[in-house]
Amino acid sequence: MVKVLILSATGNQGSATLRALQASKQKHSIRALVRDASSEKAKALVAQGVEVLEGGDWDKDVASLEKAVAGIEAVFFISNFFPGDTETEVRGATNIIEAAKRSGTVNHVIYSTVGGIDYYKELPGLDTIPFFLNYWESKTKGEELVRTGGFAYYTLLRPVEFMSNWTVAKMAGFQYPDLIKDGVLHTAFPESQIMAEISPDDIGRTAAAAIEAPGTFAGGPTRELHLAGELLALKDIVAQLSEVTGKKLSVYTYSDEEAVEAAKTNLLIAGQISRRDWKGMARPAEDFGLGFSTFREYLEKHREEVRELYKNVP
Structure with a gap:
């Protein structure tokens, strides 16, 4: 049994980690630090036997972090980017690491950043868009804090794009609004663009x-893991979504001129332009014997949710 603290326990990755630990035969002791202990999600955690503590922003509320790590052996947290203050993410990571060090009990820190971080300096035009440079550098600084924290074990997770970005309203509405509304994905990517996808559950x-085998898992006691479940051409992702939704979905690739113009007001398009020939994310990855989901398997598992999301497509 491991005493584990999960930060952002109601989010995509935190909740997936919590579920995996709960499903284990080892019966771990799980504590969660949440913003609002009175929320329905927090109450649901309590009902599942999770110890729930309430705390504020990681970059400010050191007292809550100190309380949360007391007696804990492993801490899981994710990188949170704040466009308005690029140092907020670093301050938050610093406070978490320092609180863990002062606890005297934490021996393992698990930090999830983003796939391709080890190749970000190869991104074309990186220096011309401060937003992107700050995005990558803040996460790099967070990883270095974990790496040099002096813990017996550390795990750096680098997941690629979430499969749920195509199926959950909040994320799909942000990244692919035209696809879920009109059935057309407007993008700077060609249909042949290789996309790397991972299920949050994985x-x-x-x-x-x-957490369960910190000394040996994936070559422990320390590990830096690129996480990708499947590499797919963009056209195949859209085709599989079409099959599951029963809708005729398609890809419209901007011409170079259209993409440049769109990028002036849309950072997502600007990011796509820089990633068209970048191999940072779309590279083969191991599943460490865990058997990661394919995109089709993920869609089948969430079939009803997917069909509901795309129901208004003509």
Whole structure:
């Protein structure tokens, strides 16, 4: 049994890690630090036997972090980017690491950042868009804090794009609004663009596996893991979504001129332009014996949710 603290326990990765730990035969002791202990999600955690503590922003509320790490052996947290203050993410990571060090009990820190971080300096035009440079550098600084924290074990998780970005309203509405509304994905990517996808559940399973066997999992006691479940051409992702939704979905690739113009007001398009020839994310990855989900398997598992999301497509 491991005493584990999960930060952002109601989010995508935190909740997936919590579920994986709960499903384990080892019966871990799980504590969660949440913003609002009175929320329905927090109450649901309590009902599941999770110890729930309430705390504020990681970059400010050191007292809550100190309380949360007391007696804990493993801490899981994710990188949170704040566009308005690029140092907020670093301050938060610093406070978490320092609180863990002062606890005297934490020996393993699991930090989830983003796939391709080890190749970000190869991104074309990185220096011309401060937003992107700050995005990558803040996460790099967070990883270095974990790496040099002096813990017996550490795990750096680097997940690629979540499969749920295509199926959950909040994320799909942000990244692919035209696709879920009109059935057309407007993008700077060609249809042949290789996309790397991972199920959030598989991120959680990887984190749990590292927590349970920190000395040996994936070549421990320290590990830096690129997490990708499947590499697919963009056209194949859209085709599989079409099959599951019963809708005729398609890809419209901007011409170079259209993409440049769109990028002036849309950072997502600007990011796509820089990633068209970048191999940072779309590279083969191991599943560490865990058997990661394919995109089709993920869609089948969430079939009703997917069909509901795309129901208004003509």
